[in-house]
Amino acid sequence: MGRDRSRLIAGAAIVPAVFIGVFFFYPVTTVVWRGLGGEGLDALTGLNESGRIRSAVWFTVWQAAASTLLTLVVALPGAAAMARAAPRTQRRLRALVTIPFVLPTVVVAGAFTELFTTFGLDDGPVRLRHTVWAILLAHVFFNYAVVVRTVGSFWAGLDHRPEEQARVLGAGRVRTFVEVTLPRLRPALAGAAAIVYLFCFTSFGVILVLGGPRQATVETEIYRFAVTRSDLTTAAALAVVQLVAVLGLVAMTTALERRRPATSTVSNRPTARISRIGRVANLAVATALLGLPIGVLVERSFAIGDGYGLSHYRDLSTRVPQLPASGLTALRNSLVFGVTATLVAVVVGSLTALVVVHGRRSLRHVFDLGLTLPLGTSAVTIGFGVILALDEPPLDLRTSWWIVPVAHSLVGIPFVVRTMVPVLRRIDPTLREAAALLGASPARVRREIDLPIASRGMVVGAGFAFAVSIGEFGATSFIPRRPETLTAPLALFRLLSTPGDRLRGQAMALAVIVMIVVGLSVLLIESVRGGSEGTF
Numbered sequence: 001m002g003r004d005r006s007r008l009i010a011g012a013a014i015v016p017a018v019f020i021g022v023f024f025f026y027p028v029t030t031v032v033w034r035g036l037g038g039e040g041l042d043a044l045t046g047l048n049e050s051g052r053i054r055s056a057v058w059f060t061v062w063q064a065a066a067s068t069l070l071t072l073v074v075a076l077p078g079a080a081a082m083a084r085a086a087p088r089t090q091r092r093l094r095a096l097v098t099i100p101f102v103l104p105t106v107v108v109a110g111a112f113t114e115l116f117t118t119f120g121l122d123d124g125p126v127r128l129r130h131t132v133w134a135i136l137l138a139h140v141f142f143n144y145a146v147v148v149r150t151v152g153s154f155w156a157g158l159d160h161r162p163e164e165q166a167r168v169l170g171a172g173r174v175r176t177f178v179e180v181t182l183p184r185l186r187p188a189l190a191g192a193a194a195i196v197y198l199f200c201f202t203s204f205g206v207i208l209v210l211g212g213p214r215q216a217t218v219e220t221e222i223y224r225f226a227v228t229r230s231d232l233t234t235a236a237a238l239a240v241v242q243l244v245a246v247l248g249l250v251a252m253t254t255a256l257e258r259r260r261p262a263t264s265t266v267s268n269r270p271t272a273r274i275s276r277i278g279r280v281a282n283l284a285v286a287t288a289l290l291g292l293p294i295g296v297l298v299e300r301s302f303a304i305g306d307g308y309g310l311s312h313y314r315d316l317s318t319r320v321p322q323l324p325a326s327g328l329t330a331l332r333n334s335l336v337f338g339v340t341a342t343l344v345a346v347v348v349g350s351l352t353a354l355v356v357v358h359g360r361r362s363l364r365h366v367f368d369l370g371l372t373l374p375l376g377t378s379a380v381t382i383g384f385g386v387i388l389a390l391d392e393p394p395l396d397l398r399t400s401w402w403i404v405p406v407a408h409s410l411v412g413i414p415f416v417v418r419t420m421v422p423v424l425r426r427i428d429p430t431l432r433e434a435a436a437l438l439g440a441s442p443a444r445v446r447r448e449i450d451l452p453i454a455s456r457g458m459v460v461g462a463g464f465a466f467a468v469s470i471g472e473f474g475a476t477s478f479i480p481r482r483p484e485t486l487t488a489p490l491a492l493f494r495l496l497s498t499p500g501d502r503l504r505g506q507a508m509a510l511a512v513i514v515m516i517v518v519g520l521s522v523l524l525i526e527s528v529r530g531g532s533e534g535t536f
Contacts, residue, residue: 009359016352016367019344020413022395023406024374027385028243034233034388035240044237053221053238060217063132064200067139071196072189074140074289075147077282082152090156094149095526099519100290101145102464104471105205106492107511111293112138112210113496114300114508130212138206141289143196150195154188155181194253202246202378204474205489209496218242219380223477226384236388239381246377294515301508312505313513320506322498323491325483327510330491334514337487338469341408345465346458348409349416353457356417357424374410379474382410387478404485407475412465419464423457424450456528463525467518488514 035044047053082093100108112134116122122129128137162184166176204219211220218238225235302308316327323330355367374382386407390397397403427450435445473489488510495507 006360009355009363012351013355013359013363013367016348016355016413019348020374020410023386024377024382024410027389028377028381030389031236031239031381031385032243034236035238039233043234044240047234047237047241052216056216056218056221057241059215060201060219063135063139063215063217064197064203066132067136067143067200068193068197070136071140071143071147072193074285075144076151077278078144078148078286079150079152079155081279081282082148083155090152091526093152094145095522097145097148097286097290098522098526099515100141100294101143102467102471102518102522103142103515104489104492104511104518105142105203105473106209106489106496107297107471107514108138108141108293109206109209110492110496110507110511111297112141114504115293115296118296118300130210130214132211132215134210135203135206135215137289138210139196139200139203141293142206143199144286144290146196146199147192150192151185151188155185158184191253194249198246198249198253201249202242202380204378204380204477205493209493218245219378219474222380222384226387227478232388235384239384242378243381246381247373250373297508297515298512301505301512304505312502312509315502315506316509316513320495320503322494322503323486325486325491327488327491327495327506329483330486330488331510331513333484333486334470334488335517337405337408338466340405341412341469342462342466344405344409345412345416346462349413349461349465350420350454350458352413352417353420353424356421374414379407379411379472380478382407383475383478386475398479399482401484404476404479404487405469407479408469408472409465411472411475412461412468415464415468416458416461419461420454420457423454427453459528460525463521463528467521467525470514470518470521 035041078097082090085093113122113129116129116134121127128134158181162180163176166180167173171179202219203217204223207215207217207220208223211217216224218241222235222238222242225231225238301312302310304311316331319326319329325333352367356364359367386403387398389395390403397406431449432445435449436442440448471489472487473493476485476487476490477493479485492507492510492514495503495510
């Protein structure tokens with residue numbers, strides 16, 4: 001049994017090792033080699049001499065810090081509401097706040113652009129378009145779910161008797177929160193802040209669309225040097241800087257996650273209710289922040305002159321000169337890529353989870369870290385690595401149809417691993433032992449016990465992988481734009497970048513359809529997911 005199991009785990013490790021080695025480590029290593037060798041080293045040492053690059057680095061750092069702080073302040077009341085809600089209400093709240101998180105960045109950028117236009121905030125006394133405030137608002141919109149889900153789940157699991165004792169001793173609500181609750185929430189707040197900072201640090205689509213040409217970050221500069229200026233050496237040097245910074249952030253995030261203590265499994269939800277004013281204020285902020293951009297997006301998709309109609313949706317079947325294919329074709333491509341990338345992510349991610357849970361200790365650590373790196377590495381670096389590395393036979397895949405779902409699956413695999421590993425670890429070994437005593441073969445035990453239990457985590461991971469693939473923009477933006485590789489986010493970016501009411505209307509209609517697809521994926525995830533795990 002032990003030898004057969006070791007062989008099984010060793011065999012399961014081959015597929016993810018080869019896949020991640022070829023499609024992640026080889027491209028990323030090529031970027032590093034290009035950035036540190038020969039002319040790359042000169043470009044790397046010369047980055048500090050460019051005022052524009054120094055400004056981009058500084059802007060990347062401080063906008064991420066400001067976005068993180070603002071997100072914590074805005075989302076903390078939502079986390080309190082989540083902690084106090086009944087389990088059924090918690091699941092509904094998690095689904096609602098998660099939809100914005102998984103929306104494609106260009107969809108959100110388009111929604112905020114229309115929001116500014118509708119309310120006269122794109123020009124005039126108050127101008128938000130192409131300002132840092134637009135970026136901060138969009139980052140809060142995206143990452144609101146991270147704080148609410150992470151901190152809210154942790155908060156709900158705390159033992160709340162210390163707060164009740166403080167209230168009995170005469171402390172008011174504010175003093176109890178500041179002196180008793182807030183210190184105990186610090187691990188969850190630190191973990192959520194680290195994740196939000198990482199996301200904002202590697203933000204690409206939001207910066208590109210909402211920031212405009214003057215608000216440049218390291219990510220957008222890599223894109224500008226590689227795609228617009230065809231200066232691959234400088235782009236590689238910048239990618240090295242960005243990769244080192246991101247790896248440091250991933251290490252810090254992982255350390256904070258490990259230091260976060262486990263919360264109680266006993267139901268001890270806070271008994272103190274939020275005041276009526278607090279509930280109204282919380283609902284107003286969440287509606288204005290999350291609901292208003294989405295509402296404007298939907299309204300604009302039907303707006304035609306002074307009335308409303310479906311012509312923008314019908315126009316999606318017509319190709320415009322700005323795109324190599326129609327919007328409908330781009331949407332169909334995204335769905336096909338999404339399904340293919342999900343299948344790849346589920347196979348590779350499930351095998352990896354099997355190795356992480358049942359493999360030898362050294363193998364577990366290698367696979368756990370190796371499959372975490374794609375989640376921390378920016379999609380721009382992955383896409384840039386693909387065009388640098390996979391350009392010669394037998395791996396000349398830059399113009400291949402397959403490279404798109406492969407790149408998308410690299411982003412989705414960590415989600416499958418992160419959802420599968422806890423599920424596999426929770427399988428009671430006595431179930432397997434009882435089945436074996438009753439005469440079941442190892443294969444039958446795996447088929448009739450392990451697989452049905454693991455399927456829930458598999459479906460959740462697949463839902464995340466599909467949603468991420470549908471909205472992926474950073475890596476795909478480096479793939480040559482041809483009719484068969486045009487995705488919905490790429491089509492949206494091109495439509496939003498060109499003036500004209502008809503093109504903008506098509507962009508809004510396409511964005512609404514993508515949003516519905518992603519929203520259905522999130523609802524599927526939350527209907528399958530059980531409990532209120534503290535992990536995102």
